[in-house]
Amino acid sequence: MNTFGRLLRLTTFGESHGKAMGGILDGMPPGVEINGDIIRHHLERRRPGSGEGVSKRREEDKVEILSGLTSDNITLGTPIGFIIPNTDSRSEDYDAYEGKFRLNHADYTYYKKYGLHDFRGGGRASARETVSWVVAGSIVRQWLWVSRIAIDAKYIPTLDAAQAARNGDSVGGIVNCKITGVPAGLGEPVFDKLHSRLAAAMTGINAVKAFEYGDGTRSARMKGSESADKFRIPYDPSTPFSSNHSGGVAGGISNGMQINFNVYFKPAPTIMQPMETIDTEGNPCVIPPKGRHDACVAIRAVPVVESMAALVIGDMLRLNQSYIPFEPYEE
Amino acid sequence: MNTFGRLLRLTTFGESHGKAMGGILDGMPPGVEINGDIIRHHLERRRPGSGEGVSKRREEDKVEILSGLTSDNITLGTPIGFIIPNTDSRSEDYDAYEGKFRLNHADYTYYKKYGLHDFRGGGRASARETVSWVVAGSIVRQWLWVSRIAIDAKYIPTLDAAQAARNGDSVGGIVNCKITGVPAGLGEPVFDKLHSRLAAAMTGINAVKAFEYGDGTRSARMKGSESADKFRIPYDPSTPFSSNHSGGVAGGISNGMQINFNVYFKPAPTIMQPMETIDTEGNPCVIPPKGRHDACVAIRAVPVVESMAALVIGDMLRLNQSYIPFEPYEE
Amino acid sequence: MNTFGRLLRLTTFGESHGKAMGGILDGMPPGVEINGDIIRHHLERRRPGSGEGVSKRREEDKVEILSGLTSDNITLGTPIGFIIPNTDSRSEDYDAYEGKFRLNHADYTYYKKYGLHDFRGGGRASARETVSWVVAGSIVRQWLWVSRIAIDAKYIPTLDAAQAARNGDSVGGIVNCKITGVPAGLGEPVFDKLHSRLAAAMTGINAVKAFEYGDGTRSARMKGSESADKFRIPYDPSTPFSSNHSGGVAGGISNGMQINFNVYFKPAPTIMQPMETIDTEGNPCVIPPKGRHDACVAIRAVPVVESMAALVIGDMLRLNQSYIPFEPYEE
């Protein structure tokens, strides 16, 4: 189940220690001009070393688009295949891990699920996977911009990441995301509500432990008299309500207000100290400390949050389009 | 998109003011005995009037199962069709609403999406819809029990619902859910992670504004050194870890520990006082107060949370089953 | 997998000997007026006794629509749930079959698949199932007519069905179907080609053994110089080609010409004589002759072919709609 979306669909492949990551973005509408610099810009935002409290700089991620565009970089409506070579995989680093389950990683669960596991790296569970999500999201955003839909996320610091890094520790964090320009009507009741799809997308990002939209967790401690959004009088369809407790979604359908949600990240697994764990035989063992990690994964996750939001909104746009009463083509 | 699940699939229909609610549960394994009393028990837990601070008692919900069972109530592996008649729809109540958008409801967004709306009731956006979810979930649970998987949710009060009810107001609430007996290995990376599917299911429930699992939102304020689960030594596969920060899921796959998540509900729309709103022409208007509502929707949502969790776990069981290396049938 | 379609989706339930057949048609666009007489008309065409060489007259099929329509029978865009009670199931007839596999039926394969089987009737394998397909198709056709798309099938006799009936035997037959008014552009490369979806739909009908479109099987014995369709000069987009070897589909996408295909039906299982078979223990046994059957199943299948074609075309219309470049809604 490495496919996300119904009509606008991203399917991905790649292990962190393998030759390449990559994906196929299927369902982009035809006629959209794609600027490679925009993809590179967002890949750069996601890259290790692009912020304080993140792991040291590595090689730039280079994406190669293999299909789906004209020679002028216009989408054809056909699937866009792409790969990002893994230039820095260094699987030799992982020899010490062979047959040992790293704590707070997915080694144990993958091994239990599939009956075998490639201990050379994080495999599909590595956050390396999100490089493909950013490529796809950065393509989709360029379509959304044509419709004046903009997606903007930001990191909300909690604990001091730089301080934690100095101690060989890590911290959690929050990413807030706002989406503007979404028309009323997106979202498919009752099982593909707009916020449900966002929740699935966001909680699928590595290290995410919670999702909330609008008033979110605070809602549980509010009264009904405090939480209703009232219509602006006179009615203004571009900003129909005078407050936004709902976070832009009512009954699972966008209401024309700004969409607003938060994503909560746990700290990255700390691996700067020897790790007491077990091996595949169930015997206790120790994994020696590894040289680098992100002090706060939420920082680099900002463009990942934006990219997954773009995939959701684009999919919902296509789904919503499909309802408009059909008229035979005029020639 | 009124279908939930990939192999174990629930498809539903029904408007709150129409003749009946109903659904088709497709993909139940054959050979499971279904006890109607268990379905009725959970319907009763969900029913208005079954707790303090909820709306007044109405007729019992009667489910009629139309297919998929032998005469001895054993599942055949074929789809289970069922209906629940709407005996208490009272659409005449709604005449005052014709063409007017109720605040904090989905009238406006449905109207914007579909271009027409049936103002006789909440339509598909009504929490009445969840009666079908409870029927389906109560069937699935009986299969899960055979495998010793148990799902148990409870309401965590926040504000005083009874007090709010007396003031014609309403309050939000939290539902905590624990799932025990889930083997390690459930969940499909990378886009159908177990907790992502739970997040989608739970946020699809009416009035839900947030989902968290394991350490949840607190994770964002924790250090890596505080949040890692360590293996129990000696290794015990039935309870492999000595703590459960992860909430039973690592890398999107169950790890053999208890699954633990919280669902946050906003207060029900307060409609015990005149509501200043607009009509479909954009003109201001007033909707008179309506006679009954739930002071806290989270109370009746407990069996709904359990039911949707059952649908997710059942689907993931079937997905995971399908990996086991194939052997030709021996005759 | 009792769901057909991607955006316009029919999910069905029901065993031939159970209380009711039924289904949920999800994804109908809003605003289409539905006339119940048209549904009844097509149900009547499908009904036993409605033609020569078919089994004796039974009660009329009565459909009850439970959701998805306004009080004026306008589609809401929400799922349309419906049931058709089984008034004539007579499961007592089937006592002689308990534990015995009828020849040329699906008893054996269902038993091998599910490990249990309800020998009271044909279960899901009965052609009774197609009553739900005709209900759904008869709704969808009313939408297609608005777009001037018409679907018209006819039975092409092969052997003499009436003569076979007198001998207690049965015959196969062919149904030809023509679809007019389909604009160029329907069909989703590369795995949801228009004709592939038609092939899947048609071969899913009981007793169908072959599907061909355009020149069909004859193509295999033609030369390239004989089989190319040439553009009409001057170009006329409403009938772009001067011949129709392609059957209205090129590269899996409709080309604006009439869509034309044939469906081949095998004879109904003959059961007017004692049937030598085995039981679930593998022991030889005999099933006594049964009193009625269709001499030619293709005759009653005509509206079923049309209905499944309507579901395919409607689904493809919605899929194709979803590509049209998005414009923000003007208010």
Added chain:
Amino acid sequence: MNTFGRLLRLTTFGESHGKAMGGILDGMPPGVEINGDIIRHHLERRRPGSGEGVSKRREEDKVEILSGLTSDNITLGTPIGFIIPNTDSRSEDYDAYEGKFRLNHADYTYYKKYGLHDFRGGGRASARETVSWVVAGSIVRQWLWVSRIAIDAKYIPTLDAAQAARNGDSVGGIVNCKITGVPAGLGEPVFDKLHSRLAAAMTGINAVKAFEYGDGTRSARMKGSESADKFRIPYDPSTPFSSNHSGGVAGGISNGMQINFNVYFKPAPTIMQPMETIDTEGNPCVIPPKGRHDACVAIRAVPVVESMAALVIGDMLRLNQSYIPFEPYEE
């Protein structure tokens, strides 16, 4: 919709004139050893120049597998990404085609669907696409062999392909496919019947105009007394029936007999003579003859038929596996 399958899923990308073809095969069970020579063998069978009456020899197709295997070529259960570079695309050949619709190709329908088209080649409609299908199918077959399932297709000549080639013409042809070793029970009623999935898969292959299984089109001219398969007495589960009119499938579910079907191909478009057509403005124009083509596309399609059959059978195996009653893992 460039994805085929439900649990075993192939998603593809690539235009014939682009940099590479490729795909992602998702859902292979873990633990299967993959031999690259077998993939190369089937690619060689599909390659131009590998038989009489096919176009002249080009470079070998080289597949690069980028993920999903251990260093020992054992499947991990994760998606298998692969690419096949287009070394022989020669898009300069196509300059003469700019803006002109080739007859009997999909240029016109793609242009009508997407509103733009890349006239440098056949794009997604080119049979070049099937190179990815053969890669995927050749991987899946190695899993099926472990379960003793074998797929074997052969070309059945109709007209003389070599003679046609000498005249600059082309001929149609038939491919017969037999699948042995399939246990009873595969196929998902009622809309994913085994033969319906095969029909969809086969008619999706370029130039296919008809599909039949078992008695096929002949069934329409048979009597019921001639077409029933009788159980072998004494019962032998490995070959349960004494004839195979059904082609190995009853009620959409495999019955343990050999699966047997035919696929009918039309002749390749003849392009050895000037082609009178129109351009995107609707004006008449001429396309000059092109230097090479297949005299009979059915010859090279044999491994494509086998590959798509493997994808269907593998998917149905996983679907069927998922029913087996769940037992908690023993440790």
